[in-house]
Amino acid sequence: MSTKTNGVIHNNNYASIPDLIAKKRDGHELNPDEIEQFISGLTNGDVQDCHVGAMLMAIFIRGMSEKEICSMTMSMRDSGERLKWPNYRGSVVDKHSTGGIGDKISIPLAPALAACQFKVPMMAGRGLGITGGTLDKLESIPGYKTQLSDEQIVELISTVGCGIFSQSLKLNPADRYLYAIRDVTATVPHNALIVSSILSKKSIEDLDALVLDVKYGVSAFMKTAEQAESLAEWLHKVSEMLGMRTCCYITEMNNPIGFCIGNAIEIEESLDLMKYKVGHSKDLEELVCEQVQTIEEGREMIRETFKNGTALEKFHDMIIGQGASKTIADQLLSNDETVVGAILKLAPIQHKALAPQSGFIQSMDSFKLGTIVQRLGGGRLKSTDKIDFSVGIRLLKHIGDEIKENEAWAILYTNDDASTRYSLFLDELHTAICISSTPVAPLQRIHKILL
Structure with a gap:
């Protein structure tokens, strides 16, 4: 049985949703039943957007124990259907x-x-x-x-x-909402x-x-x-x-x-x-x-x-x-690059980025490169944006490679070069590379493995 007060639905067998938020706000641990109540409320209408925002901020500030995280994970997992093998x-x-x-x-x-x-x-x-x-x-x-x-x-x-x-839509609806x-x-x-x-x-x-x-x-x-x-x-x-x-x-x-x-x-x-x-x-x-x-x-x-x-x-x-x-x-299985290219349809206009000096490539700023592709349309600035699959960057060199002054190290693929914004992208691209005058060791990707 449930009752409704001040616009909030309460299950009489549990604390109210605001009470759960207050408990976490004050730094206390939520038990598995309380976490299940909150997560199930996401899908049955007991929990409103304002409740979710408040609980998330309480968790963000106060944190969660291992037991709480495990309970929350299982409740989210069980909020919809599951695959079985x-x-x-x-x-x-x-x-x-x-x-x-x-x-x-x-x-x-x-x-x-x-x-x-x-x-x-x-x-x-x-x-x-x-x-x-x-x-x-x-x-x-x-x-x-x-x-x-x-x-x-x-x-x-x-x-x-x-x-x-x-x-x-049937798998883990709680996670999509959260x-x-x-x-x-x-x-x-x-x-x-x-x-x-x-x-x-x-x-x-x-x-x-x-x-x-x-x-x-x-x-x-x-x-x-x-x-x-x-x-x-x-x-x-x-x-x-x-x-x-x-x-x-x-x-x-x-x-x-x-x-x-x-x-x-x-x-x-x-x-x-x-x-x-x-x-x-x-x-x-x-x-x-x-x-x-x-x-x-x-x-x-x-x-x-x-x-x-x-x-x-x-x-x-x-x-x-x-x-x-x-x-x-x-x-797509063809070894003919022309055949594969005709299917994937890369943007036709190519701009080359040239090395400002001779030396060895020390780093390439992945944040700058990713931002350029995103702003060209290869990523979303808001959730409703449509992706332009054709734009991108092809690197011709990598970390540790030797490079000569004015040698191309990257190609920018775009669909339009008439706008001044493409000049800005190129300027940004040129600043994404760092060149050392002395040899640079190859990049070591893996920092640590936890088995």
Whole structure:
């Protein structure tokens, strides 16, 4: 039985929602039943937007214990339907990244894992701020559908072995609601809220193992290695409490991953790795091959799927299973760059960025590069913006490479060069590189691994 006072619905068996907010505001721990009451209220109408904002700010200021985070994660997970894989126990795996510039690791990794006989139900996200989204990149493939029914997901995983899709309306509605409010209440960067959001989504997938890539740097949510390590430790602890085997990588995100930044252009780079083409990004390859839990054996298994073409075959079948035509999928497998380019349709106008001096590349500012692509239309400035898949940046050099004065180090792909704003983008691009007069060691991406 419930009653309504002052416009607020109360369950007579529990404290009121304002009472729960006050309890957390005053620094007390919420018990599992209270957390369940609040989360279930998101979907049944007991909790209003003002309540959510107040509770999020109370959590942001007061924090949460491990027990609270675990309870919140489970309540969010159970707010909707869950995937189940009883026939594939021991082989259901996934990977999640906290986001970065040029981070297309999931795109070749999912089919590579499927080629190794794993099942990969990868629930991915869209771009957030300047960080590109895996789903946005995949939608640059004509016909590719990210929104699948539960039945379609089961069919795809059963037949192909992998799928990269969005969170459906039936899966974890509490997280969608909470995240939307976090985004407008300045409560996104908090470990308790980040952990519960990530792990509630991943625990829906009924995984046997999960790899988490926690990034730090100028273009990451965590700015320092210490902040990233703290988040990774929380993710690891709560994963263990949930009974989910998890490995956390802490990786550098001051510099972009690979050679390409954008949507269609990152699909092209992912294909180059899966084809194991001469000149493919070794930076990308190493990160993809490292992100397995049995390091030595797993690394070589993943690399072999690129060399023998089985990862590429799985990618071909996956995109057909998610809506692309067989003709499109066949053409993307071509080694003819013209054929692939005609499908992905990169922006036609190219601007070269030239080195201001000779030397060795010390760094490339991933924040500046990501911002340029976002403002060109490759990312969203507001949630309703439509993505321009065609724009992007292709890097011709990477950290540690030698470069000559006036030598091109990057190409900017745009659809229009008549506007003065493109001159501003080029000016910004030129300032994104730092050149040293002395040799620079190759970039070390992985800072630490928590097993």
